[in-house]
Amino acid sequence: MNTKILESLAVAMSVCMFAFAEDASLEPAKNSYDIVSPVPTGSSVAMITQPPRLDTLEGKTIALVGGSFSAAVTHAVLRDMLVEEFHCKIYFMEEIGKGGPYNPLNPSAQTLEFQENLRKYNVDAVISGNCGCGICTVKETGNGLAAEVIGIPAVVVGAESFIAQIKSTGFNRGIPVVRTAAYPGAFAADTTAEQQYKARYILYDQVVAGLTTQLTQEEADEIAAQVGSQKYDDTVFTGSFQRVQEFYRVNEMADGLTVVPPTDAKVRHYLSFTKYDAEQYVYENADGSPGGIPPAYRAVTAYHVAVNAIMAGCPPEYMPLCMAITRCMGNGNFYQPLQSTHAWTPYVIVNGPMSRQLGFSSGPGGINAPANKKLGRFMALAFLNLAGYKIKENRMGTFGYMMPFVLAEDEAACLDAGWTTYQESYSNRYNARNSNWIICGSTMTWGNPIAIGTDAPEKAMEMLAWEITEKQQNALGNTNPRVPRLIVMTKPAAQILARSYASKAALENALVDAASRPLWMRTYAHYWANTGSKIHLNRTFDEYYQALKGGESTENVEADIVTAKPAPAWLAPIVPFGEIDCAQTMYRASEGQQYNTRTHIIVSGGDAAAEALVMPGGDCVIYKADDYKPDNWDALMTGLGYPLISTFNL
Numbered sequence: 350m351n352t353k354i355l356e357s358l359a360v361a362m363s364v365c366m367f368a369f370a371e372d373a374s375l376e377p378a379k380n381s382y383d384i385v386s387p388v389p390t391g392s393s394v395a396m397i398t399q400p401p402r403l404d405t406l407e408g409k410t411i412a413l414v415g416g417s418f419s420a421a422v423t424h425a426v427l428r429d430m431l432v433e434e435f436h437c438k439i440y441f442m443e444e445i446g447k448g449g450p451y452n453p454l455n456p457s458a459q460t461l462e463f464q465e466n467l468r469k470y471n472v473d474a475v476i477s478g479n480c481g482c483g484i485c486t487v488k489e490t491g492n493g494l495a496a497e498v499i500g501i502p503a504v505v506v507g508a509e510s511f512i513a514q515i516k517s518t519g520f521n522r523g524i525p526v527v528r529t530a531a532y533p534g535a536f537a538a539d540t541t542a543e544q545q546y547k548a549r550y551i552l553y554d555q556v557v558a559g560l561t562t563q564l565t566q567e568e569a570d571e572i573a574a575q576v577g578s579q580k581y582d583d584t585v586f587t588g589s590f591q592r593v594q595e596f597y598r599v600n601e602m603a604d605g606l607t608v609v610p611p612t613d614a615k616v617r618h619y620l621s622f623t624k625y626d627a628e629q630y631v632y633e634n635a636d637g638s639p640g641g642i643p644p645a646y647r648a649v650t651a652y653h654v655a656v657n658a659i660m661a662g663c664p665p666e667y668m669p670l671c672m673a674i675t676r677c678m679g680n681g682n683f684y685q686p687l688q689s690t691h692a693w694t695p696y697v698i699v700n701g702p703m704s705r706q707l708g709f710s711s712g713p714g715g716i717n718a719p720a721n722k723k724l725g726r727f728m729a730l731a732f733l734n735l736a737g738y739k740i741k742e743n744r745m746g747t748f749g750y751m752m753p754f755v756l757a758e759d760e761a762a763c764l765d766a767g768w769t770t771y772q773e774s775y776s777n778r779y780n781a782r783n784s785n786w787i788i789c790g791s792t793m794t795w796g797n798p799i800a801i802g803t804d805a806p807e808k809a810m811e812m813l814a815w816e817i818t819e820k821q822q823n824a825l826g827n828t829n830p831r832v833p834r835l836i837v838m839t840k841p842a843a844q845i846l847a848r849s850y851a852s853k854a855a856l857e858n859a860l861v862d863a864a865s866r867p868l869w870m871r872t873y874a875h876y877w878a879n880t881g882s883k884i885h886l887n888r889t890f891d892e893y894y895q896a897l898k899g900g901e902s903t904e905n906v907e908a909d910i911v912t913a914k915p916a917p918a919w920l921a922p923i924v925p926f927g928e929i930d931c932a933q934t935m936y937r938a939s940e941g942q943q944y945n946t947r948t949h950i951i952v953s954g955g956d957a958a959a960e961a962l963v964m965p966g967g968d969c970v971i972y973k974a975d976d977y978k979p980d981n982w983d984a985l986m987t988g989l990g991y992p993l994i995s996t997f998n999l
Contacts, residue, residue, distance in 0.1 A: 382593050382610040383584040387602050387656040387734040394453050394523040394646040400500040402528075402563050406435040409473040412496075414442040415489040415506075418481035418536035419544050419883060423506065426548035427476060427556060440470055448495035450487045453522045454634075454641055460495050467501055474560050478506030481536045482690045486511045487644075490518045490527065497524050504559035506530045506552060516572050521645045521737060525569040528559035541886060581628065581652050582613050597660075601739060604729050608660040616655045622668040624979045625651035631672055632679030643681040645737025657734055661726040666707060666986065670699060671727050672977035673787035678736055680970045683790045691823055693791045693966060694751040695728060696835075698951060700758040700771055701785030702997035703974060706986065711757035712955035721755040728753035728789075751795060760999055762840035762952040766847040771951055774853050775971060783998040785974040790835055790949070792966035794820050801842050801959040806849035809842070810856065813961055814863035815919045818934050820963045821866075825874035829907050830866060830932045833947045833968045841959035843952045853950045857938065860948075865917050865931035867924075871909065872897055898930055909933070 403409060411431060413424045424441065431437040448463035456464075467475070477492035479485075486507060493503035497519075505515050509531045519527030530552045536544065586596045593610045597603035620627055631649050632640035639648035651672065658671045674697060677683065684695050699709050710718035716725070729752055732738045740750075760770040760782075768774070772786045799816045801809045813836070822832040838846070850856035872894045876884050884893055902908040910933040916924035917931070936947035949969050954960065979985065983993055 380589050381587060382590065383587050383612055384593055384596070384610050385582055385613055385616060385656055386585045387597075387611065387653060387660055387730065389581070389647045389649050389653045389735065394521070394641055396523050396525050397498060399497055399525060399564060400502055402502050402559075403474060403561050406431065406437060406474070406557065406560060408436055408438075410438045410440070410471055412440045412442075412445050412467060412470070412472045412475045414445060414447050414475060414492045415477045415479065416442055416447075417485040417489055418479040418508075419539075419541075420479045420506075421887075422541055422544045423479060423532075423536075423548040423552060424476075426545050427553060430549065430553050440472065445470060445472070447488075448492045451491035451494040451498075451522055452643075453494075453498075454646070456495070460491070463492070464495050464499050467496060467499065472496075472501060475501055475503040476506065476530075476556055476560075477503060478530075479532065479536055480505060480507030480511045480515055482511075486514045487518055490515050493527060494519055494522055494524050497527075502528070502560055504528045504530055504556050506532060506556070508532050508535055517739075518644065520572055521643075526564050526572055530555035530559060537883075541883075581650060582616070584613070602734055603660070604726075604733060606726075608730075609662050611656045611659040615659055616652060619655035619658060619665040619668055620651060622665045622979060622985060623651060623655075623672055623977045625672065625977060627652040631675045640679050642675070642678050642736050647735060647737060649675055649735045653735060654731075657730045658727050661723060661730050663723045663727050666989065666991075667724060667727070669703070669785070669974045669977040670707075670724060670787055671731075673972045673974040674724075674728055674789060675731060675735060676972045676977075677787060677789035677970045678731065682968045683970045684732075684736075684967060690747045691793055692748060692750055693793055694795065695732065695753045695789065695791045696964075697724060697728060697753065697755045698758055698771065698788040698790075698969075699724070699755060699786075699974075700760055700788070700951075701974070702783055702994050702999075703785040703978070704757045705997040706991055706994050709755065709757040711759040711762075711953045713957055715756055715953055715955075716754040721757065725753045725755045728755075754795070756837065756951065756953050758951045759840060759953050759955075762843060762956075764999065765840070766843040766952070767851060768843065768847060768853050768952070771949070772971065775949075785978070786971055787974050788949070788969050788971045790833070790967055790969040792835060792964035793822060794964055794966075796962070798837075798960040798962040801845060801961065804845055806846050809845050809959075810850070810859050811863055811918045813846075813963070814860050815917065816961070816963045817860060817864040818866045818917070820965050821874075821934070822965045825878050827874045827878040830871055830909055830934050831907070831936050831947075832965045833949075834935070835949045835951070835964045835966065835969065836961060837951055837953050837964070838961040839954040839958060840952060840956040842961050845959060854938065856950065857935075857948055861933070861935045861937045863917065864934045865912075865914065866934050867916070867920065868894065868898060868909070868911055868930035868932050871932040897932070 413428055428439045432439060445466045446463045448460045449457060451460055475493055475496035477489045480489050490505050493505045496503040505527055507515050507529060512529050512531050515529050516527050532547055532552060588596065590610060594607060597608055627650065629651050630639040631651060631654060632642065634640050641647060642649050654671050654675050655668065658667060663671060707720055709720045715721055758771050763770050770782060771788060772784065773782055799812055801812060803809055822828055846856055850859060876890055876893050897909050898911045900908045911930050913928045914931050916929050
């Protein structure tokens with residue numbers, strides 16, 4: 350074990366021994382656990398050897414890239430000062446491009462093009478910024494990482510509260526040290542004059558030092574906080590129940606709630622409920638190499654999935670579901686936004702006969718059912734220990750995050766309405782009704798469903814469309830107007846809608862046409878609540894309105910799809926025009942696509958009320974839980990007193 354782990358163990362033991370002296374009647378001496386680690390020791394990313402820093406900036410070519418959080422203001426100051434003092438040649442992002450988030454295992458086409466431009470223009474150093482939100486930090490840090498990988502030193506500019514995220518983003522992607530320049534306070538809270546002052550008198554010296562001071566091993570060791578080289582099944586601590594809790598707390602391996610102590614013997618028992626061996630990787634690349642679970646790119650084995658399932662309080666029969674959730678995590682599309690300052694919450698949808706066999710609730714209060722809650726707890730620990738998300742380091746939610754939640758699809762209700770189940774409608778590949786699936790996504794809203802007070806399907810659809818336009822990604826919908834969405838509806842709501850919309854696809858097509866947002870509202874939100882630069886300093890409102898109408902895309906916004914059409918039904922009485930400019934708020938399914946993979950509809954919540962809930966957020970990903978179910982599943986489950994899984998087929 351390395352020094353950091355030994356220090357952590359010492360802290361844990363001293364805290365337990367002195368601050369948590371136990372009552373012998375509550376914690377008898379024989380109550381002792383040999384616990385294992387929930388954090389994988391392996392990584393799929395090798396550390397690079399970084400290029401040396403520059404001896405001088407005199408006459409060097411420097412790329413000032415990135416466009417978030419008033420970068421146009423601070424970059425202009427840095428440019429002028431570098432030219433004045435060192436006679437540098439400067440390229441801006443408009444000339445040289447941007448790399449975007451950096452994936453060390455599979456760099457994007459955008460990253461590769463950016464790196465090629467750095468070579469083409471003989472760039473000596475890169476300055477990227479500004480990091481002022483969770484997603485922007487990953488994106489702007491990615492520019493610096495792409496440069497370091499091809500031998501160009503970089504400095505990343507960020508607000509002070511995002512410096513830890515910048516450094517962890519780099520380390521998790523194989524860059525030992527990311528040099529930073531810390532901006533005191535929040536970019537958006539300062540006037541342009543204040544931003545210019547801080548760029549001149551605070552950022553500039555940090556940027557120069559970051560590019561010209563050589564890296565040290567001490568600096569790398571401080572950032573690394575390396576796990577060490579212990580075996581995956583080594584005992585990492587021995588102690589009573591209460592001391593075990595404190596060990597995991599001190600070592601940041603728990604979520605603040607009590608955990609079940611995971612012993613090696615218990616882990617081995619849990620592994621008997623999956624077809625995977627202890628050291629087998631849950632997620633592998635096409636060539637058989639271990640796939641990394643972002644953002645830490647840890648190579649996760651079945652053993653560590655079992656450890657986290659035990660800690661979460663899941664019974665062993667949940668292992669196929671926990672394994673499938675972990676496999677979903679290997680596909681980062683559904684939770685990349687978790688690094689944002691907005692409160693993205695991941696969720697799980699379970700379906701198939703296994704969900705019914707294990708008692709997952711698709712009725713009223715579903716996410717509060719014991720089975721649903723336990724699996725949600727597993728996801729929370731998996732994001733901490735398997736993926737490497739830590740609050741205030743790379744989960745930057747301003748007001749925090751909800752616990753991940755679990756919904757079960759009421760597949761019988763789908764069929765009663767004449768609709769297909771999720772896995773049937775998602776793709777032709779997933780057409781086995783009685784197979785078992787895990788669907789993972791993320792959302793920015795929860796609760797407050799709409800009550801459908803009509804039996805007219807068209808009006809029910811219009812109310813759902815209105816809710817879609819109201820619930821946008823980020824507050825007021827200030828970024829992209831078209832975002833992935835999960836729509837959950839109860840059985841009565843589905844039955845009402847199914848009278849006119851014979852399939853989920855038919856309902857989606859109607860919603861795409863109806864769910865329009867007046868462009869004036871859409872422009873106002875992005876103009877005044879933009880997560881990046883202050884648009885109002887450079888353009889009038891009318892100019893920006895026309896820019897969005899014309900299909901302009903910006904740093905944080907994809908191009909709008911704007912059409913002149915009658916006002917939405919809920920606004921018609923108060924809009925005194927025959928037609929108004931409206932922005933499309935849903936993705937339309939591609940031609941020939943059976944199901945819109947950016948909009949997801951499930952039936953859940955029982956039959957007590959006709960209600961629907963819209964949750965905008967990240968993409969959904971789906972994996973088959975049957976792939977992790979052992980061949981002797983029926984024998985295992987009947988031994989525990991469960992009916993045969995075939996009993997629950999539809």
